[in-house]
Amino acid sequence: MKRKWITPLLTLVVWAGMYYYYLPPLNLHSNESWAFLVAMIVVALVINFWSIAKGLLFRREVTWDGKKLRRLLYLPAALLVVYLAGNLLSSSILRASAYCQLLTVQTGNFAEDIHEVNYSQIPILDSDSAARLAEREMGSMVDMVSQYEVSEYYNQINLNGKPVRVTPLEYGDLIKWFTNRSTGIPAYMNIDMTTQDVELVKLAEGQGIKYSPFEHFGRNLYRYVRFRYPTAMIRSSNFEVDDNGVPYWICAVETKTIGLFGGTDIKGAILVNAVTGEHQYYDVADVPQWVDKVYDAALLIEQYDYYGTLQNGWLNSKFGQKGCLQTTEGYNYIALDDDVWVYTGVTSIGGDESNVGFVLMNSRTKETNYYQISGAKEISAMASAEGEVQHLGYTATFPILLNIADEPTYFLSLKDAAGLVKKYAMVNIQKYHIVAIGDSVAECEKVYRNLMASSGIDTAPSGEVLTAEGTISLLKDIVSDGNTFYYLMIEGREELFEIEAKNHLEVLKKQTGSSVKLEYVVSAEGVCTVTALS
Known part of the structure; x- marks a missing residue:
C-alpha cells in the first residue's frame, strides 16, 4: 500500500x-x-x-x-x-471594435499643451549613454565595485522637477550575495538627464535594498510579490524613488478586458518598499502622484496601433487600409507637469515617409493626446542631423519633442563613438530643411531661431510683456554665429536683458549712463528677451 x-x-x-x-x-x-x-x-x-x-x-x-x-x-x-x-x-479578428476602444484619444493643441520648456528640464541623454556614464562612475567606487555592479533596471522618472534615470546596484555574483545579503544593496545610481551628472546615492546604514530581482529565496521580488498576490498578472517591475529618495518597486498588474486572453490593459500597481518590503496595491486611478510609470511604452504604443488601424474593422486594416494610422519606429519620453509621457510619431499604414502627427501618452494615467502636425519622421530628422556632422562621425539619439517659438521641433543629442554627448541638434518638424547644430543647448536654440527667422517664421518670444526703465549700468555686446547680441542691466535691478542688435538698432545709440525704456518677455529659462526698446 x-x-x-x-x-x-x-x-x-x-x-x-x-x-x-x-x-x-x-x-x-x-x-x-x-x-x-x-x-x-x-x-x-x-x-x-x-x-x-x-x-x-x-x-x-x-x-x-x-x-x-x-x-x-x-x-x-x-x-x-x-x-x-x-x-x-479574444482575437482582434472578431473583436476589432473592442480593441479599438482600449485607448481614448483626445485631440490636443500643441501651443497650449506643450509650453516652451526650460533648458534645465530637457533630457540630453538616452538610455545607452546613461548606462555608460553609470558604469564609469561605478568603476571609480573602489569600495563597492568589487562587490556590486550597476543593474539594467534603468527607469526615467521626474525627481524634484528634473528628468533623471535611476537604477539600483546588484550583487556581483552568488558568493557576493551570500556575504552581503544581511545588509542588502547599499546604494542606487541617479543619472541627471540634463547635465550628465551621475550620483551614487548611498542609503543610510541598515537601510539597504533587501527586496529586488537580484535577491534569492523569499526576498526575491517576484517570489515575494507572487506569494502575497497569487492571482496578480505582473506585467513589469520598475525601479523608482519617491520625493524623499526612498526606493520602491512599482509592479504593474495586468488584466485582460476582451474575452479570455485579449485586450491587455493595466488595472493597478503594487508598490513595494525596496528596503522594508512593505507593500500596497492601488487601482490605476489611486496610484500616488510621485509614481511616474505604470503603463510601459510598448503597451501604450500597442493600444494606439489598435486604435489607429481598427477604426474601420479588421478586414480594412489588412486589405483596404482606408484611414489606417500607426506609430513610427521608435519612441522617447517627455517630462510634462511632473509626469512622464511617451512620445511617438504617427504615420499612415501605407509606408509614407512623413508623419501626419504625433501622440503623447501619460505613463501613469494612460491619458493620450493626438496632435495633427505633419512633417518629417523621426528617422529622417536623425539622418538630417547626422548629415550636418558627418565629418565627425557622430550618431543621433532618438528625438524628443520641444516647443520653440510655438514651432514643433525635434531635439536630438549627437554622440561620439564612446557614447558621450558632444553636440545638439534641432530640426523643424514641418520645415525639416531647417537644421541647427550647437555645442550647447542654448547655442543650438539661438542658431535655430535665426534659421527660422530667415525662413520667414515668427520667432518672437511668447509670454506676458513686461516693462522696465531706468539708467543703463552695464552694456556689453557678444557675437554669436554672426549675430550681435547686447546685454544690459538697469540701475537698481538684477535682471540681465538680452537684445538682438539686428532687430533693435536703437541699442547702437545707447551707452552706460543712458536712459532706456524696455518691453521684454521672460522665457522659460529665465532670460529677459527685449521686444521693444526706446
Missing part, C-alpha cells in the same frame, strides 16, 4: 518545486498559467507512466483498454479546446 503513495507524493513535490521556480499567476486569463498547467500534466504523466501503463495494459489481463485511455485524454483535450476557443474569441 505504501508504494501506491510514492508516485503521487513525488508528483506533488515536483509540482511544488515547479511553482516555486516559475511563479505563474493563478489566473485563467494568463497564458503563462495555461502553459504551466500543460507542464504539470506532462510531468504527472511522465512520473506516473508505469502506473498508468500497468492499469491500461495489464489489469485483468486486458491488453489495451481503449475506453480508459480515452477518458484519460478527456482532460487535456478539453483544456486544448477551451484554450483555442478562448484565443479565437
Whole structure:
C-alpha cells in the first residue's frame, strides 16, 4: 500500500518545486498559467507512466483498454479546446471594435499643451549613454565595485522637477550575495538627464535594498510579490524613488478586458518598499502622484496601433487600409507637469515617409493626446542631423519633442563613438530643411531661431510683456554665429536683458549712463528677451 503513495507524493513535490521556480499567476486569463498547467500534466504523466501503463495494459489481463485511455485524454483535450476557443474569441479578428476602444484619444493643441520648456528640464541623454556614464562612475567606487555592479533596471522618472534615470546596484555574483545579503544593496545610481551628472546615492546604514530581482529565496521580488498576490498578472517591475529618495518597486498588474486572453490593459500597481518590503496595491486611478510609470511604452504604443488601424474593422486594416494610422519606429519620453509621457510619431499604414502627427501618452494615467502636425519622421530628422556632422562621425539619439517659438521641433543629442554627448541638434518638424547644430543647448536654440527667422517664421518670444526703465549700468555686446547680441542691466535691478542688435538698432545709440525704456518677455529659462526698446 505504501508504494501506491510514492508516485503521487513525488508528483506533488515536483509540482511544488515547479511553482516555486516559475511563479505563474493563478489566473485563467494568463497564458503563462495555461502553459504551466500543460507542464504539470506532462510531468504527472511522465512520473506516473508505469502506473498508468500497468492499469491500461495489464489489469485483468486486458491488453489495451481503449475506453480508459480515452477518458484519460478527456482532460487535456478539453483544456486544448477551451484554450483555442478562448484565443479565437479574444482575437482582434472578431473583436476589432473592442480593441479599438482600449485607448481614448483626445485631440490636443500643441501651443497650449506643450509650453516652451526650460533648458534645465530637457533630457540630453538616452538610455545607452546613461548606462555608460553609470558604469564609469561605478568603476571609480573602489569600495563597492568589487562587490556590486550597476543593474539594467534603468527607469526615467521626474525627481524634484528634473528628468533623471535611476537604477539600483546588484550583487556581483552568488558568493557576493551570500556575504552581503544581511545588509542588502547599499546604494542606487541617479543619472541627471540634463547635465550628465551621475550620483551614487548611498542609503543610510541598515537601510539597504533587501527586496529586488537580484535577491534569492523569499526576498526575491517576484517570489515575494507572487506569494502575497497569487492571482496578480505582473506585467513589469520598475525601479523608482519617491520625493524623499526612498526606493520602491512599482509592479504593474495586468488584466485582460476582451474575452479570455485579449485586450491587455493595466488595472493597478503594487508598490513595494525596496528596503522594508512593505507593500500596497492601488487601482490605476489611486496610484500616488510621485509614481511616474505604470503603463510601459510598448503597451501604450500597442493600444494606439489598435486604435489607429481598427477604426474601420479588421478586414480594412489588412486589405483596404482606408484611414489606417500607426506609430513610427521608435519612441522617447517627455517630462510634462511632473509626469512622464511617451512620445511617438504617427504615420499612415501605407509606408509614407512623413508623419501626419504625433501622440503623447501619460505613463501613469494612460491619458493620450493626438496632435495633427505633419512633417518629417523621426528617422529622417536623425539622418538630417547626422548629415550636418558627418565629418565627425557622430550618431543621433532618438528625438524628443520641444516647443520653440510655438514651432514643433525635434531635439536630438549627437554622440561620439564612446557614447558621450558632444553636440545638439534641432530640426523643424514641418520645415525639416531647417537644421541647427550647437555645442550647447542654448547655442543650438539661438542658431535655430535665426534659421527660422530667415525662413520667414515668427520667432518672437511668447509670454506676458513686461516693462522696465531706468539708467543703463552695464552694456556689453557678444557675437554669436554672426549675430550681435547686447546685454544690459538697469540701475537698481538684477535682471540681465538680452537684445538682438539686428532687430533693435536703437541699442547702437545707447551707452552706460543712458536712459532706456524696455518691453521684454521672460522665457522659460529665465532670460529677459527685449521686444521693444526706446
